[in-house]
Amino acid sequence: MSPSVPRRAARLRTGLAAAALTGAGVLSTVPASAASPAGSARTCHLREGMHHADTLGNSFSKDLYCENKPGDLYGRAYFTAPVTGRLKTSTSWFVCWTLGDPHPGGNNVWYYTQGDEIVQFPALKGWGSIPADHLWTAQDPMPGLPRCPWK
Template sequence: MTQSPAAAGAPGTAGREAGTAASSHGAPASAAHRAAGICQLRKNVSHTDFTGKTFTSDLYCENVVADVYAKAENYATVVGKLVTTLSWFVCWETGELHAGKNRIWYYTQGDRILNWPQRKGWGYVPAYRLTTTVDPFPGLPACVPGVTSPGLNQAAGGGR
């Protein structure tokens, strides 16, 4: 068996073990960034999900602790958990209406793996758990090629 890139120490790749903490997902944010809430698109990064798909850009964004769901549905199996408050998200998907009053969910890898270890913590987080001001975040690709924004963009505080 070959060693995964994550096991070899490559940043931003899949391969965390069940119940272990992430080594590359979150990073400490400065007090100024935490107060303002930050979200920025990054290029030239590398994240490989449990299916082998590699993403070369992401949204690096402040978030609250959140469950990571296997599907973009409120009662889907929780496969992981974000425990850091600054995380990356590689794409968005339209899913079930969530507590943020829209249907946008962001795809990421949880900091901790809770169920279905073969998924390596990959799944969806509802948009209201991020500090985005518009959902989907402008410039972040849809998870399904060719899908466009469903017209559910909402300003912060307006039912994200």
Template sequence: MGKFGKAALAAVVSGAALAASCASPAQAATGTETSSAAAAECYASSGNLYCGNAANALIYASAGYTKPGGNPETVVDRLLTTFSYFKCYVSGQRHGGGNSIWYYTYGDVNGRWGYVAAVNVWTSTDPYPGVAHC
């Protein structure tokens, strides 16, 4: 192969793999792709939500990242699993998901209850239909 042959071939193969995965370059680079299959797995039952979520999602003591004075809110636990139970939702601090919905759940590390920003829960809409307001 010529001077640029291997690099050009690698770029073509990489581009083809990216196209086949249907991921955008940003999603492929960051791994932040939200699967439509994960959102399809969400369901509400008896006011509770059962849904896919980000692994290692942080659970906060209240529905926000910061307290009114600007200090960070306390992280009480984490979700280690990628499919979880959420008891209800509240409106809290606006987050990266473009809304202010937070879901109330218990953690996988020490069983503490708290709030997960909806940006970390793979719902198709927030609040998810059929989920109780806390």
């Protein structure tokens, strides 16, 4: 596991505590019928004041902390792009959204994050995009989360 994984987990715990204490998180609950086959409601939180910087020089001050299915992160929002990282956890943060290949979720929205595991291109430190059907969001793109700075 890469050295960034413990730092990422610590950032997640710190961010959750800060959002809970300050009330900065915005809550969006997905209806149980749309969220999961088990019928339990899933939740995503927009968090302000979260600081993430990727290896490409982009900085982000907000994230979406959301339940998700583990899966591969792609270097671009296309299934033909190299897999740069992997989400292994079932709750992760996402800093922006972009458009790419259509996926089984019925749209072409993808979310950008740093993976729990580096797969290819170690210099990218696991940053990549995952199709929106891996997240339990009420709608895609998630309102309030910025679009990624590239087109």
